[in-house]
Amino acid sequence: MTDAVRILMCAPHHYEVDYVINPWMEGNIHRSSRERAQAEWEQLHQVLETYATIEQIEPQQGWPDMVFTANAGLILGDNVVLSRFFHAERQGEEPYFQQWFESQGYKVHVLPKSLPFEGAGDALLDRSGRWLWAGYGFRSELDSHPYLAKWLDVEVLSLRLVDRRFYHLDTCFCPLTDGYLLYYPGAFDTYSNRLIELRVPPEKRIAIDEVDAVNFACNSVNIDRIVVMNKASDSLKQMLTDRGFTPLETPLGEFLKAGGAAKCLTLRVNEPHQESPQTSTVQNRTIQIEGHLLDSGLVNQVLDTIVAGGGSFQVANFQLGAQRLDTSVAQVKVSAPDSTVMADIMGQLIDLGATTISEDTIAANLVAVTQAGVAPDDFYATTIYPTEVSIDGEWLKVQGQRMDGAIAVANTPSGKIVRCKLLRDLQLGESVVVGSEGIRTKRNTTTIKKAATEEFSFMGAGVSSERRVELVVEQIAWDLRRIRDRGGKVVVVAGPVVIHTGGSEHLNRLIRDGYVHALLGGNAIAVHDIEQSLMGTSLGVDMQRGTSVHGGHRHHLKAINTIRRCGSIANAVEQGILTSGVMYECVKHQVPFSLAGSIRDDGPLPDTKMDLIEAQADYARLIEGSDLILMLSSMLHSIGVGNMTPAGVKMVCVDINPAVVTKLSDRGSIESIGVVTDVGLFLSLLIQQLNKLTGQYDRV
Numbered sequence: 001m002t003d004a005v006r007i008l009m010c011a012p013h014h015y016e017v018d019y020v021i022n023p024w025m026e027g028n029i030h031r032s033s034r035e036r037a038q039a040e041w042e043q044l045h046q047v048l049e050t051y052a053t054i055e056q057i058e059p060q061q062g063w064p065d066m067v068f069t070a071n072a073g074l075i076l077g078d079n080v081v082l083s084r085f086f087h088a089e090r091q092g093e094e095p096y097f098q099q100w101f102e103s104q105g106y107k108v109h110v111l112p113k114s115l116p117f118e119g120a121g122d123a124l125l126d127r128s129g130r131w132l133w134a135g136y137g138f139r140s141e142l143d144s145h146p147y148l149a150k151w152l153d154v155e156v157l158s159l160r161l162v163d164r165r166f167y168h169l170d171t172c173f174c175p176l177t178d179g180y181l182l183y184y185p186g187a188f189d190t191y192s193n194r195l196i197e198l199r200v201p202p203e204k205r206i207a208i209d210e211v212d213a214v215n216f217a218c219n220s221v222n223i224d225r226i227v228v229m230n231k232a233s234d235s236l237k238q239m240l241t242d243r244g245f246t247p248l249e250t251p252l253g254e255f256l257k258a259g260g261a262a263k264c265l266t267l268r269v270n271e272p273h274q275e276s277p278q279t280s281t282v283q284n285r286t287i288q289i290e291g292h293l294l295d296s297g298l299v300n301q302v303l304d305t306i307v308a309g310g311g312s313f314q315v316a317n318f319q320l321g322a323q324r325l326d327t328s329v330a331q332v333k334v335s336a337p338d339s340t341v342m343a344d345i346m347g348q349l350i351d352l353g354a355t356t357i358s359e360d361t362i363a364a365n366l367v368a369v370t371q372a373g374v375a376p377d378d379f380y381a382t383t384i385y386p387t388e389v390s391i392d393g394e395w396l397k398v399q400g401q402r403m404d405g406a407i408a409v410a411n412t413p414s415g416k417i418v419r420c421k422l423l424r425d426l427q428l429g430e431s432v433v434v435g436s437e438g439i440r441t442k443r444n445t446t447t448i449k450k451a452a453t454e455e456f457s458f459m460g461a462g463v464s465s466e467r468r469v470e471l472v473v474e475q476i477a478w479d480l481r482r483i484r485d486r487g488g489k490v491v492v493v494a495g496p497v498v499i500h501t502g503g504s505e506h507l508n509r510l511i512r513d514g515y516v517h518a519l520l521g522g523n524a525i526a527v528h529d530i531e532q533s534l535m536g537t538s539l540g541v542d543m544q545r546g547t548s549v550h551g552g553h554r555h556h557l558k559a560i561n562t563i564r565r566c567g568s569i570a571n572a573v574e575q576g577i578l579t580s581g582v583m584y585e586c587v588k589h590q591v592p593f594s595l596a597g598s599i600r601d602d603g604p605l606p607d608t609k610m611d612l613i614e615a616q617a618d619y620a621r622l623i624e625g626s627d628l629i630l631m632l633s634s635m636l637h638s639i640g641v642g643n644m645t646p647a648g649v650k651m652v653c654v655d656i657n658p659a660v661v662t663k664l665s666d667r668g669s670i671e672s673i674g675v676v677t678d679v680g681l682f683l684s685l686l687i688q689q690l691n692k693l694t695g696q697y698d699r700v
């Protein structure tokens with residue numbers, strides 16, 4: 001049966017490393033010897049002749065890589081898909097190969113222009129002809145795969161190559177007789193490795209290591225039980241023999257200089273073909289993005305997201321705004337190897353504000369909640385950005401926007417209610433939006449632009465210099481003043497450091513002057529504030545003199561005990577026991593506060609909510625409708641609050657630790673300002689600035 005195998009080769013009369021189109025060619029220009037190449041090629045020819053009939057195509061002057069006939073096209077039965085080379089350096093080979101295929105009576109299929117595909121170098125049949133493995137990522141375009149499926153009537157499994165050294169599928173992947181597979185897993189992305197593992201059972205997989213891989217061991221010609229290759233390690237040879245194969249080495253070093261070896265030098269012209277349903281799981285979607293695309297860097301972000309997610313793209317249309325302030329529109333065709341990868345990419349693109357072009361016809365997918373507090377597997381996880389979902393032909397706005405929730409849809413007598421809900425709050429009778437269809441988010445690219453150019457340049461330096469702190473404080477004071485005067489809402493999130501650093505008197509002023517409309521924190525800030533007010537110390541340190549007080553370590557416990565006796569902070573104020581401090585001011589000025597407990601809390605104070613679900617709900621209630629959130633040195637509570645806050649709310653995060661500030665700014669909110677400084681100092685500057693403003697106002 002082996003004599004039925006026919007292979008096309010091309011003698012290396014004009015072979016040469018003339019240019020660089022893969023990493024192997026680097027540094028090898030004109031470094032190959034034609035005589036040695038000729039000798040190596042002849043030896044390969046001789047070895048193969050024993051097992052197959054070798055056909056030859058006339059080599060052509062000026063096309064040195066034509067020896068690599070694997071790249072001529074892909075043959076299956078009477079059909080051949082002609083290659084469309086990615087690099088101009090090889091495109092001139094196409095007509096010669098086309099001629100040869102036509103002269104042999106094949107039906108030649110030609111891919112659309114600008115859709116690269118490099119033939120059998122990037123597409124390898126399962127040796128029983130059950131399906132076709134097709135590579136993409138460097139030379140062949142993912143979008144060529146559906147054509148292969150259609151023209152060759154075969155199932156196509158797309159594999160993504162990620163290592164430049166293994167730029168063609170046949171450099172790192174070699175299906176063998178009886179369903180075996182010789183391959184180098186490191187050349188593929190995670191998803192492709194998973195696909196390989198799904199199709200090829202473990203006992204049939206021969207995974208090689210890098211040393212064999214760079215010797216082009218995967219670039220083998222397999223005929224029946226023979227495996228012809230450049231070179232293999234002893235252990236690889238052993239593995240092959242153990243599985244009933246005979247490895248035959250024939251040195252091809254001269255061709256390695258051009259990035260090819262045994263398999264590249266051959267094209268099998270009669271491939272086994274089993275009838276199989278022609279399918280390709282490759283998916284396509286066209287998305288649109290709009291806004292200040294160039295300034296904001298959004299286009300890059302979108303394209304990076306597609307590629308990093310395992311897909312590929314084509315920019316279909318890009319209308320640049322005529323003036324600097326005009327917005328631009330881009331349409332991008334996204335391709336992915338299958339629907340899972342597509343859903344993943346689309347989910348991320350939607351979060352970037354992309355809309356699907358055919359959005360009006362695509363409805364959001366809803367799945368009923370079958371267990372209270374648990375979402376269906378594929379639920380869409382929400383972001384901080386305003387979101388809409390398409391239900392019954394209408395775009396409905398999601399209420400209660402926050403990140404890390406699910407979108408719940410409830411039917412009520414007055415219509416559908418679409419809400420962002422935490423997973424634990426989902427109820428039977430509701431449905432949840434799954435997948436990424438029929439969802440759109442609105443991102444304000446103007447703000448992205450502004451943030452990128454102004455606020456973050458301030459952040460850019462990492463630690464802010466004093467003058468910069470002053471500048472940013474001026475801006476915040478201005479904002480606070482305006483928000484207060486128009487009846488807006490400011491929420492302060494504060495950690496105990498505010499008290500330790502002497503910030504308490506300033507925070508008191510802010511509360512008294514009506515700048516604070518809710519206070520959020522933990523047990524500690526209240527405890528230390530009360531300790532200071534009752535005993536003049538904060539965690540046992542005298543706040544006037546800055547030294548530890550004898551027996552001071554008990555002070556905070558005494559403070560807790562006193563409040564516990566009163567029943568609540570408010571009672572202590574009412575009974576005239578607590579007469580100053582942050583908590584006192586809150587009670588006096590009816591500023592609602594919420595204290596969320598934690599595992600390390602002493603006491604706790606009777607006001608501290610140790611039920612965290614309750615505490616989260618309380619925080620969420622107090623944040624609602626806020627215009628600005630001032631986060632003062634509390635990593636835990638600030639991040640908690642950040643997670644609940646929708647885009648559009650200004651966040652000012654002050655911390656001496658740059659990592660905390662960065663973490664908060666990185667959550668994707670573009671309206672956040674980070675200030676790396678001592679919080680006591682910050683508050684003092686802020687009060688000074690507000691005083692100045694008041695002076696100005698008063699004068700007017």
Ligand code: ARG
Pocket residue numbers: 021022065068070071090120121122168170171258259260261263264
């Ligand atoms: N220099 C050629 C190129 O980069 C080598 C082709 C190797 N062929 C292959 N099927 N891997 O195109």
